[in-house]
Amino acid sequence: MKRILVLASGRGSNFRALLEASRHGVLRAEIAALGVSKRDCGAVGAAEAANLPLLLEPSEADILAFAKAQKIHFVVLAGYMKILSKHFIDALRDDKGLSQIINIHPSLLPAFPGLDAYGQAFRAGVREAGVTIHLVEPEVDGGPILDQKSFRIDRMRTVEEVESRGLPVEHDLYSKTIDWFVNGEYQLQNRGSPEGKVYVARA
Numbered sequence: 143m144k145r146i147l148v149l150a151s152g153r154g155s156n157f158r159a160l161l162e163a164s165r166h167g168v169l170r171a172e173i174a175a176l177g178v179s180k181r182d183c184g185a186v187g188a189a190e191a192a193n194l195p196l197l198l199e200p201s202e203a204d205i206l207a208f209a210k211a212q213k214i215h216f217v218v219l220a221g222y223m224k225i226l227s228k229h230f231i232d233a234l235r236d237d238k239g240l241s242q243i244i245n246i247h248p249s250l251l252p253a254f255p256g257l258d259a260y261g262q263a264f265r266a267g268v269r270e271a272g273v274t275i276h277l278v279e280p281e282v283d284g285g286p287i288l289d290q291k292s293f294r295i296d297r298m299r300t301v302e303e304v305e306s307r308g309l310p311v312e313h314d315l316y317s318k319t320i321d322w323f324v325n326g327e328y329q330l331q332n333r334g335s336p337e338g339k340v341y342v343a344r345a
């Protein structure tokens with residue numbers, strides 16, 4: 143089983159969903175530890191209840207040392223609100239150079255990168271919002287996309303409504319996508335784009 147270190151900052155609903163998915167075999171990987179950028183992060187209680195090792199406000203060097211010592215294969219960001227350095231990202235690549243850090247972003251990237259993506263979509267008046275799971279590259283919210291899922295928001299009246307529709311989509315798509323990615327069920331494609339970007343297609 144691949145071993146995953148999850149990093150979180152906020153409410154922790156994605157972390158709890160990943161723990162559940164791992165327990166039920168929807169996510170065929172071991173959640174091995176949690177790192178949090180704030181001690182009062184909502185994910186901490188769930189990690190303690192599961193007896194998981196906890197990294198409190200770790201530096202990037204702390205995380206890399208832990209990952210090496212504990213044989214962590216993948217780092218998963220679950221609402222981790224820190225920008226990662228190129229050095230950190232480059233330290234976590236496989237032998238083909240593919241980033242081993244996975245992120246969830248609450249929009250249909252490349253639309254609405256950055257903070258408050260549900261709010262951005264709501265205020266822009268778009269018909270559909272969505273969720274993107276992608277690999278982390280130094281360009282923020284710009285790494286290879288693993289999967290996306292959209293949902294209608296044109297009848298919604300508040301950002302809270304958009305978010306409460308989006309969160310269950312996040313929890314479901316994140317577990318399923320991490321599952322196939324960490325278990326190597328994909329092919330790499332180079333579509334010869336001018337930027338020479340690599341695409342990751344589910345096998």
Ligand code: GAR
Pocket residue numbers: 150151152153154155156157220221222246247248256257258259312
């Ligand atoms: C989620 O909506 C996640 O997609 C978002 O933060 C929230 C964390 O919620 N992530 C980003 O915006 C990353 N740029 P959670 O703490 O309940 O999982």
